[in-house]
Amino acid sequence: MPAVKPISAVPKYISKEEHSALVASTPASFGDIPPVIRHKEENVSITLDPGFGIFTNATQGTLYILTSVLAFVSTAGEGFEIEYPKITLHAVSRGESGPSIYCQLDESAAAPDAPQNDDEISEMSELTIVPQNSASLEPMFEALSECASLHPDPRDEEDDLDDDAFVDINTFETFTGDENEELSEVGRAALAHLESIIEDPHELKPDLNDDDEK
Numbered sequence: 001m002p003a004v005k006p007i008s009a010v011p012k013y014i015s016k017e018e019h020s021a022l023v024a025s026t027p028a029s030f031g032d033i034p035p036v037i038r039h040k041e042e043n044v045s046i047t048l049d050p051g052f053g054i055f056t057n058a059t060q061g062t063l064y065i066l067t068s069v070l071a072f073v074s075t076a077g078e079g080f081e082i083e084y085p086k087i088t089l090h091a092v093s094r095g096e097s098g099p100s101i102y103c104q105l106d107e108s109a110a111a112p113d114a115p116q117n118d119d120e121i122s123e124m125s126e127l128t129i130v131p132q133n134s135a136s137l138e139p140m141f142e143a144l145s146e147c148a149s150l151h152p153d154p155r156d157e158e159d160d161l162d163d164d165a166f167v168d169i170n171t172f173e174t175f176t177g178d179e180n181e182e183l184s185e186v187g188r189a190a191l192a193h194l195e196s197i198i199e200d201p202h203e204l205k206p207d208l209n210d211d212d213e214k
Contacts, residue, residue, distance in 0.1 A: 044130065
């Protein structure tokens with residue numbers, strides 16, 4: 001689905017203090033707690049490339065960095081929101097146009113949790129956020145990074161699982177040693193560590209103290 005979703009009003013949100021109070025009161029459902037606002041910045045200029053509705057070139061308005069979405073409402077009352085998994089890159093830019101936050105948006109039609117074809121090239125759009133107050137750039141970036149970390153891309157998690165190394169305990173062979181194959185002190189320590197983290201279903205672990213008692 002498209003990265004940019006039009007909205008007619010800012011999503012309901014609460015402050016950090018209100019969130020802490022609600023959590024402390026043990027609500028009936030934590031899922032009903034509104035998102036928390038991490039940063040609100042007025043007098044912001046945004047540019048979408050390619051354009052989207054009125055958001056083509058230096059549209060003025062207010063930016064809302066919520067824990068759920070990144071939202072923007074123009075001075076004309078029109079707005080949009082972007083889910084964080086759709087923001088594939090965000091960085092501080094200090095180019096000729098002035099300090100800004102640059103974002104790349106994933107415009108692919110597939111849902112975030114849909115299987116990804118490695119040969120498929122994702123369609124991208126660009127978002128540039130320019131605050132009138134340049135001192136707000138770093139707090140905005142930190143808030144955006146924090147909120148983005150709360151919404152990891154499911155496809156990245158699947159890749160991590162595929163890359164994880166594992167040990168098949170059914171094929172694990174324990175070194176038993178004999179008079180011609182003695183473990184060094186370093187080898188003993190390594191074996192002890194492996195045995196402490198890997199289950200030995202056949203109880204073939206050697207007693208490392210046998211040689212010391214002989």
